[in-house]
Amino acid sequence: xxxxxxxxxxxxxxxxxxxxxxxxxxxxxxxxxxxxxxxxxxxxxxxxxxxxxxxxxxxxxxxxxxxxxxxxxxxxxxxxxxxxxxxxxxxxxxxxxxxxxxxxxxxxxxxxxxxxxxxxxxxxxxxxxxxxxxxxxxxxxxxxxxxxxxxxxxxxxxxxxxxxxxxxxxxxxxxxxxxxxxxxxxxxxxxxxxxxxxxxxxxxxxxxxxxx
Numbered sequence: 001x002x003x004x005x006x007x008x009x010x011x012x013x014x015x016x017x018x019x020x021x022x023x024x025x026x027x028x029x030x031x032x033x034x035x036x037x038x039x040x041x042x043x044x045x046x047x048x049x050x051x052x053x054x055x056x057x058x059x060x061x062x063x064x065x066x067x068x069x070x071x072x073x074x075x076x077x078x079x080x081x082x083x084x085x086x087x088x089x090x091x092x093x094x095x096x097x098x099x100x101x102x103x104x105x106x107x108x109x110x111x112x113x114x115x116x117x118x119x120x121x122x123x124x125x126x127x128x129x130x131x132x133x134x135x136x137x138x139x140x141x142x143x144x145x146x147x148x149x150x151x152x153x154x155x156x157x158x159x160x161x162x163x164x165x166x167x168x169x170x171x172x173x174x175x176x177x178x179x180x181x182x183x184x185x186x187x188x189x190x191x192x193x194x195x196x197x198x199x200x201x202x203x204x205x206x207x208x209x210x211x212x
Contacts, residue, residue, distance in 0.1 A: 024092025079137020
């Protein structure tokens with residue numbers, strides 16, 4: 001994802017911003033389901049509880065920490081999307097989560113929780129599709145698996161599974177919520193992201209990232 005030499009259009013910028021907002025909403029929906037979040041969000045949520053900070057602030061601090069290796073070894077993955085994601089997504093999650101609680105109360109039965117998980121998967125997949133198709137940099141956590149794939153004889157998928165599994169284990173050991181939603185997110189997002197990218201994001205943004 002080398003941003004040099006690319007023509008950055010307003011359509012791509014708006015698509016990236018929309019993607020970040022939609023991802024934040026999806027994470028909040030996952031949290032609302034009470035069946036577990038994606039692994040990095042589960043870790044961040046638990047760390048926020050342990051240190052007594054709002055999730056939005058803890059998320060920014062985590063991104064700043066992870067930005068150090070990205071700056072040292074993954075500068076080609078840094079862009080406007082890195083900044084927007086790092087500083088905004090935690091606040092979007094908090095705002096959306098509070099709004100959902102005020103409107104819907106709580107998800108107390110398994111069928112309702114599964115319904116919210118299904119909604120969350122589709123929402124996050126759409127957001128990821130827009131965010132990735134815009135090709136304007138990735139969040140520090142997402143850069144970790146990319147940097148590992150650049151330096152190890154292991155494909156990207158394997159590196160991503162490793163980073164996600166590591167975060168899930170840490171969240172579990174710290175007493176965080178790791179559940180059915182976490183597994184569904186891990187194995188169900190990919191096909192939906194691919195679907196939205198092919199049938200929606202590339203057409204709306206009128207852009208198709210070059211394969212690296």
